[in-house]
Amino acid sequence: DTEVTQTPKHLVMGMTNKKSLKCEQHMGHRAMYWYKQKAKKPPELMFVYSYEKLSINESVPSRFSPECPNSSLLNLHLHALQPEDSALYLCASSQDLRGGTDTQYFGPGTRLTVL
Amino acid sequence: DAKTTQPPSMDCAEGRAANLPCNHSTISGNEYVYWYRQIHSQGPQYIIHGLKNNETNEMASLIITEDRKSSTLILPHATLRDTAVYYCIVCPGGTSYGKLTFGQGTILTVHP
Numbered sequence: 001d002t003e004v005t006q007t008p009k010h011l012v013m014g015m016t017n018k019k020s021l022k023c024e025q026h027m028g029h030r031a032m033y034w035y036k037q038k039a040k041k042p043p044e045l046m047f048v049y050s051y052e053k054l055s056i057n058e059s060v061p062s063r064f065s066p067e068c069p070n071s072s073l074l075n076l077h078l079h080a081l082q083p084e085d086s087a088l089y090l091c092a093s094s095q096d097l098r099g100g101t102d103t104q105y106f107g108p109g110t111r112l113t114v115l
Numbered sequence: 116d117a118k119t120t121q122p123p124s125m126d127c128a129e130g131r132a133a134n135l136p137c138n139h140s141t142i143s144g145n146e147y148v149y150w151y152r153q154i155h156s157q158g159p160q161y162i163i164h165g166l167k168n169n170e171t172n173e174m175a176s177l178i179i180t181e182d183r184k185s186s187t188l189i190l191p192h193a194t195l196r197d198t199a200v201y202y203c204i205v206c207p208g209g210t211s212y213g214k215l216t217f218g219q220g221t222i223l224t225v226h227p
Contacts, residue, residue: 004158042202042217043159056214090158101147101166101206104215106158 003027004107006091012113015081021110023074023091032074033104034066035090043090049074081114088112118142118205124222127197133190135221137203140184147206148179149215150188152199152223159202159217162188193225 004025013019023032031050035043048056049068063085065077074091088111092104120138127133139148147166151159163170163177165186170177176189190197202220 042219043215044217045214048214088156092158101164103149103161103164105161106151108158109156111156 004091004093004105006089006107006110008110009108010111010113012115013078013081014115015083017081018077018079020078021076021089021091021112023076023093023107024072025093025105025107026072027093027095027105028071029093029095029105030071031094031096031102031104032068033092033094034074034076035092035106037088037090037109039087047076078112081112083114086112086114118146118216119203119218121201121203121218121221123219124224127190127193127223127225129195129225129227130192133193133197133223133225135188135190135201135203135223136185137188138185139203139205142183142205143207145207148177148183148186149204149206150175150177151202151204151217152197153202153220154196154199162201164206193223195225195227197223198225199223 007022034046037043045058046060047066052068063080067075088109090109091107094102094104147164149164150162153159163175165177179186200220202217
């Protein structure tokens with residue numbers, strides 16, 4: 001089973017709202033990722049968690065706040081977003097970052113629209 | 116920046132083999148070649164990866180040249196459902212953490 005689930009599938013929010021995206025995997029993976037994908041562009045890495053600790057932040061604005069409450073769950077808290085933050089937000093997970101190769105498996109994404 | 120070069124688009128007839136090329140002339144010794152695809156509005160799907168040797172799985176075959184500067188993804192019998200953007204990604208192994216850098220990819224269109 002290589003399933004990563006994401007909720008909600010679609011989200012519309014105003015610029016003053018606070019919302020959260022959720023990602024879950026039950027593959028025993030210890031690394032989890034957030035990517036952002038604008039229309040007709042490739043995915044871009046935002047954050048990496050390794051063993052529930054933030055290991056990479058790709059200079060993402062503070063209005064995006066990731067959280068990894070346990071090894072199976074990854075959240076992305078959103079606050080005071082701008083219309084240009086509208087995008088497909090993808091979650092991925094992988095087994096282990098430490099040595100060898102590490103295949104990432106992606107969820108279906110959350111389509112976010114900021115009004 | 117992406118370390119790979121792919122043609123922006125390709126066409127393939129249904130039932131024929133689709134051969135998608137990728138150039139990665141600056142690849143270093145511990146870097147793997149990964150292939151993902153993304154069907155419209157879905158998450159990227161892992162296809163296959165390799166280091167030096169050719170690889171085959173139930174989805175595709177990966178042919179890596181001896182100098183490792185290029186590779187070809189082969190879908191042996193393309194179907195309409197294989198229409199997608201195909202990404203070739205060079206990814207470090209070892210302790211260089213999980214940074215998949217997607218390029219622009221190749222839009223493969225399979226037609227009847």
